[in-house]
Every structure is written in C-alpha cells, then in structure tokens.
Amino acid sequence: MKTWCAVFLAVCPSLMLVGNVVLAGPPKSGYRLIKSVPLKETPGDFEYFDYVTVDSAGRRAYIARGTEVDILDADNFSVVGSITGLKHCHGVALVPELNRGFITDGGAAKVVVFEIKTLKVVNAIDAPAGTDSLTYDPSSKLIFTFNGESKNSSVIDPVRETVVKTIDMVGGPEQPVADGNGTIYDNNGETNDVVVLDTHALAVKARWPTKPAGQPVAIAMDREHHRLFSAGRNPSTLVMIDVDNGKVLNSFPISDGVDAAIYEPSSGFLFISTRTGLLHVFHEDSPDKLSPVEEINTEYGAKTMGLDLKTKNLIFVTSDFTPPSEPKGDRKTIKGTARLLIFGR
DSSP: OHHHHHHHHHHHHHHHHHHHHHHHOSOOOOOEEEEEEEOOOOSSSSOOOOOEEEETTTTEEEEEOBSOEEEEETTTOOEEEEEOOOSSEEEEEEEGGGTEEEEEETTTTEEEEEETTTOOEEEEEEOOTTEEEEEEETTTTEEEEEETTTTEEEEEETTTTEEEEEEEOSSOEEEEEEOSSSEEEEEETTTTEEEEEETTTTEEEEEEEOTTSOEEEEEEEETTTTEEEEEEETTTEEEEEETTTTEEEEEEEOOSOEEEEEEETTTTEEEEEETTSEEEEEEEEETTEEEEEEEEEOOTTOOEEEEOTTTOOEEEEEOOBOOOOTTTOOOOBOTTOOEEEEEEO
16 A cells, blocks of 8 residues: 555656646747837828738838828838728738839729839839739749639739730639749639639639638748638637648637637747637647637737737728617717737737
8 A cells, every 4th residue: 555655656747747847838928019100100091901911021010091001110110111002902922122112902993013122113003993912923923913803813924014814714813922832722612612723824723612611811820830711700700721632630610700810830829810809829730730829908909910920910901880789789980099009029
C-alpha cells in the first residue's frame, strides 16, 4: 500500500501538469485598441469605406473611401495624400517594381492607374461596371479584378496597362487570394463556392463548395501549409479548406456581416472581422486543426481591415451610424465621422 501511494504521489504532479497544458488551449492574441485616427470628410453625399491595403515595405496604408483613396503613413498615420475624383472605388493593388498602383472604381467602370511615389493618376482602364476586389499575382505578373455585377474577372497586364482577357466566373465573385505560385482562389458569393483560377492559363480549373458556410465573402491563406480560410454569410460560418484536394477540414460559426479575413503566418493567428463589431481570432494549431481563441470588440461597422506585416498592427475603418431602422434594422453611415481603429499587441 505504501509503495502504491508513493508511485501515485510521484506521478500525480506530472498528470496535473499535462492536464493544465491540455486545458490551457491556444494563447490569447493580446490585441487591443491602441489608437483611433479620425479621417477627413470626403466629397459627395455619402460616407463609404471598403478595402484597407497596407504596403508594409513602403510604410503606407491605402483606404478606399468611395470618391477617393486616402493614403496614410503606416507608422504615425498622418495623411500622405489622396487620389480624388473617383465615383465609387473599392480596392487597391500595388506593383512596386513598376511604380504603379491600381484602383477599382466600380462607379466609373474603370481601373484607375497611379504612380506609387507621386500618387499621380496616369491612366484609366475600361472595366465592367461594379468592378470591386482585385489582386496582383506575382507568378504571372498580372492584375486580376473581380466584377460582381458582370460575374467575371478582368485580367490586366500592368506593364501595358490593358485588359488581356475576361474570365467568366459564372456567379458574382467576391474577395480573392493568390498563392504566389500561379493560382488564385476567389470566393463566389452567388454559387457558394471557391473558384480556383490558373493565372497562367487564365482559366477556371476547379470549384470547391464552401458548405456548411453560406455566401462566401472573406478569404485568407496559409501558403506554407496549403490551407485556405473562407468566411461566409447566411449562415455565418468560417471554413478551413485543404487546397490540395478542396476538402473542408474545420468549420466554425461566426457573427453576422463578415467582410475580411487575414492570416498572420509568424503567429498562426487568423483574424475575421465583421460588421457587428466583433473580431474573431482563431489559431492554426496544426495544418489540420483550427481553434477559436477569442472575440475582441472593435466597433460597429469595422468590417474591413488590413495587416501591417512589420508592426503586426491591424487597421480597421468605420464611422458613426444612424440608429437601427425598422423592420430590417439597417443602419446608415454618418458623413464626416469616418475613422481608423489601430489594434496592436
């Protein structure tokens, strides 16, 4: 009996230690609001904001605000300049080696081209009305815009600044992500799948359903481990997809109004932002396991975000809103109240 007790007492602390490790789970992200930055009032009769693009190497943040793109210093958040005269812009893609930036202006049915160094507009390429998200593919060295209203993708040669092909996406495309090796994955909000594009053949090579997620909107990628993260609405769900076979590995409920997803490779954290003012934080424990870590309050409307890879800061944009209206509960932005929310560790 004494021998058994001695063995138990010796083993028990080890078992308790193991239990504590198991129960502890993934670490908290440590993100909190560190700064709020008011933005100037834009021309026009409405307040609008969309994609946030951070040039971590160039130390700039590009904020699409409907009638203009505001460019801020990524370190002190002072305004560097603005690209104005737009009708309804959505996103920005940069090609630093060409000193060129590209803006989708869906309201004007144009892709506006500017010099990164001077912010001078140098061209406007015809595009379908409603052209929205876009990305630069470093493998093919082409720009791909995704046009929700026309249900296609415009392929732009950034050297010649011309459209070289239009790819039929069947349904309305949403946000894309490029793997850097010749493939772009794009959420299709109308067909509820991820469309896989070959950026050299300029053709669709696969379509992967995102069930149990609803209308897929936000997308991010762990390029090292070949994992895709697609977040959708109705039902509001996040799915983790193996890009080697298109299979959904994990799924999690999220809050309504998702609009952006960012994966940070050095920490393994995945950030999902929603219109409700909740930032969902997940951790990739292994290539086959994603775990929810925490939900951080941002502000209502802070649905789009960008990541500064140097500082690891997350940059959101939002504004004040009118009270909910009945019966849908819609809330409209209040002009002149836009601001950045900087979250850091």
